[in-house]
Amino acid sequence: MSATFVGMPTFPVAAGTALADSQLRRNLAHATSTIRTKRAEVVREVDAWEQLRVAGATLKDRTLRHLDVYLEQLETALTAAGATVHWARDADEANRIVVDIARLHGTDEVVKVKSMTTAEIGLNDALEAAGIHAWETDLAELIVQLGDDLPSHILVPAIHRNRAEIREIFLREMERVGRPAPADLTDAPLELAAAARDHLREKFLRARVAVSGANFAVAETGTLAVVESEGNGRMCLTLPEVLISIVGIEKLLPTWADLDVFLQTLPRSSTGERMNPYTSLWSGVTPGDGPQQVHVVLLDNGRTDVLADTVGRQALRCIRCSACLNICPVYERTGGHSYGSVYPGPIGAILNPMMRGVGQDAQLDALPYASSLCGACFDVCPVRIDIPEVLVHLRTKVVDAHRGRRPTPQDLVMRAASWTLASSARTARSTRLAGLAARVLSRRGLRSAPGGRRVLGALPRPAAGWSGARDVPLPPAESFRSWWSRAGRDAR
Numbered sequence: 195m196s197a198t199f200v201g202m203p204t205f206p207v208a209a210g211t212a213l214a215d216s217q218l219r220r221n222l223a224h225a226t227s228t229i230r231t232k233r234a235e236v237v238r239e240v241d242a243w244e245q246l247r248v249a250g251a252t253l254k255d256r257t258l259r260h261l262d263v264y265l266e267q268l269e270t271a272l273t274a275a276g277a278t279v280h281w282a283r284d285a286d287e288a289n290r291i292v293v294d295i296a297r298l299h300g301t302d303e304v305v306k307v308k309s310m311t312t313a314e315i316g317l318n319d320a321l322e323a324a325g326i327h328a329w330e331t332d333l334a335e336l337i338v339q340l341g342d343d344l345p346s347h348i349l350v351p352a353i354h355r356n357r358a359e360i361r362e363i364f365l366r367e368m369e370r371v372g373r374p375a376p377a378d379l380t381d382a383p384l385e386l387a388a389a390a391r392d393h394l395r396e397k398f399l400r401a402r403v404a405v406s407g408a409n410f411a412v413a414e415t416g417t418l419a420v421v422e423s424e425g426n427g428r429m430c431l432t433l434p435e436v437l438i439s440i441v442g443i444e445k446l447l448p449t450w451a452d453l454d455v456f457l458q459t460l461p462r463s464s465t466g467e468r469m470n471p472y473t474s475l476w477s478g479v480t481p482g483d484g485p486q487q488v489h490v491v492l493l494d495n496g497r498t499d500v501l502a503d504t505v506g507r508q509a510l511r512c513i514r515c516s517a518c519l520n521i522c523p524v525y526e527r528t529g530g531h532s533y534g535s536v537y538p539g540p541i542g543a544i545l546n547p548m549m550r551g552v553g554q555d556a557q558l559d560a561l562p563y564a565s566s567l568c569g570a571c572f573d574v575c576p577v578r579i580d581i582p583e584v585l586v587h588l589r590t591k592v593v594d595a596h597r598g599r600r601p602t603p604q605d606l607v608m609r610a611a612s613w614t615l616a617s618s619a620r621t622a623r624s625t626r627l628a629g630l631a632a633r634v635l636s637r638r639g640l641r642s643a644p645g646g647r648r649v650l651g652a653l654p655r656p657a658a659g660w661s662g663a664r665d666v667p668l669p670p671a672e673s674f675r676s677w678w679s680r681a682g683r684d685a686r
């Protein structure tokens with residue numbers, strides 16, 4: 195059994211641990227800022243970028259409105275092209291389908307193209323439990339798998355690892371599962387890539403079954419598309435006899451021409467490239483060329499619940515580019531593991547609670563709060579998902595789901611604030627009291643904050659936890675209310 199997100203602590207706890215890891219923060223800051231800069235440069239080149247974003251959002255929304263029609267159209271086109279279509283309600287059904295097909299072909303191993311959907315359903319563990327090894331062939335996924343680690347980024351799952359750590363993993367683990375890494379391996383990127391290539395090649399040549407996801411599925415032609423940078427995907431999609439693709443039902447596009455928009459926005463938003471080095475497109479079976487058995491598993495696993503949420507359904511537009519992760523100040527500091535899911539960062543903070551439901555799991559309920567609502571994620575999203583809007587919407591749902599339960603300290607504070615702010619007289623009195631308390635506290639000493647500002651020291655309990663992570667500004671000499679009434683009196 196590989197490492198799993200099951201039983202992860204809530205975001206505030208996990209983020210606290212991540213923040214204390216300075217090496218992790220250095221790795222993340224370096225990697226995200228590099229990808230951010232590359233993205234910004236190639237996006238700047240496209241005059242019609244905003245029109246492409248609007249087109250992408252509109253296309254996806256229209257597809258989602260008529261998803262039932264397009265799904266049936268896709269099934270018909272795939273079947274006509276020689277593929278076998280399976281429908282999976284949830285992770286268990288999808289895993290069972292893949293295991294059964296692999297068993298039918300008498301294999302004890304499959305090679306895999308990088309796929310968030312297969313990670314979402316825990317396919318590797320399901321295959322392992324059935325005695326079938328699943329070999330990840332994407333370089334970053336290979337690092338995560340060999341290191342018995344968890345992915346922390348949609349696009350770069352090993353973003354939390356640096357080169358020295360990767361070298362150690364290769365030297366320690368490769369020989370356990372196949373061709374060993376060269377004994378004199380250094381941490382030079384070319385050498386690490388060469389070691390991975392040699393390690394994987396025998397697996398590509400041997401495997402009879404491959405498993406992939408799909409970035410897009412075109413209903414009109416029954417075409418699946420996978421974009422990637424390394425060519426490992428192309429090897430999996432063409433060499434084995436059997437190909438099984440697990441496709442989330444939100445991956446649909448109505449027509450071939452619709453790919454035009456997304457093949458421009460996806461590479462620029464994800465890897466900061468003008469086009470993906472490898473774009474593989476296939477429609478069913480071509481006799482004598484490539485896999486001779488093609489299975490497509492159309493997966494729900496909570497997506498129809500997201501579709502039923504009129505505010506949240508925009509999350510199904512997501513093309514998993516990860517631009518929102520790379521721009522997010524929270525993600526950059528806490529890393530992907532803090533989100534406790536294969537979908538981390540801003541999109542994970544909305545997708546996980548919607549796909550799995552709010553009000554039942556403290557870990558999921560904490561995610562909509564893992565954001566400062568700065569809005570940078572919306573600005574970079576190539577399909578204009580208003581993540582802050584959905585976060586606020588989900589916070590409401592979390593609060594509603596907890597009504598009637600034993601109140602938390604935060605609930606009590608919010609109730610007190612609500613009672614105070616509901617009355618002008620109470621608000622005025624509390625402002626005066628807060629000013630008085632701040633003046634008393636300021637006599638206990640001030641401290642310097644960034645920019646040379648003088649701020650209050652730590653607040654006493656129970657507010658100490660809050661002020662431990664924030665600067666508490668000095669109160670002004672006179673409150674706005676007091677100034678307003680004085681100014682009014684002076685004017686008369």
Ligand code: SF4
Nearest residue numbers: 512513515516518575
């Ligand atoms: S939400 Fe938008 S920016 Fe984030 S991964 Fe999805 S498409 Fe990319």
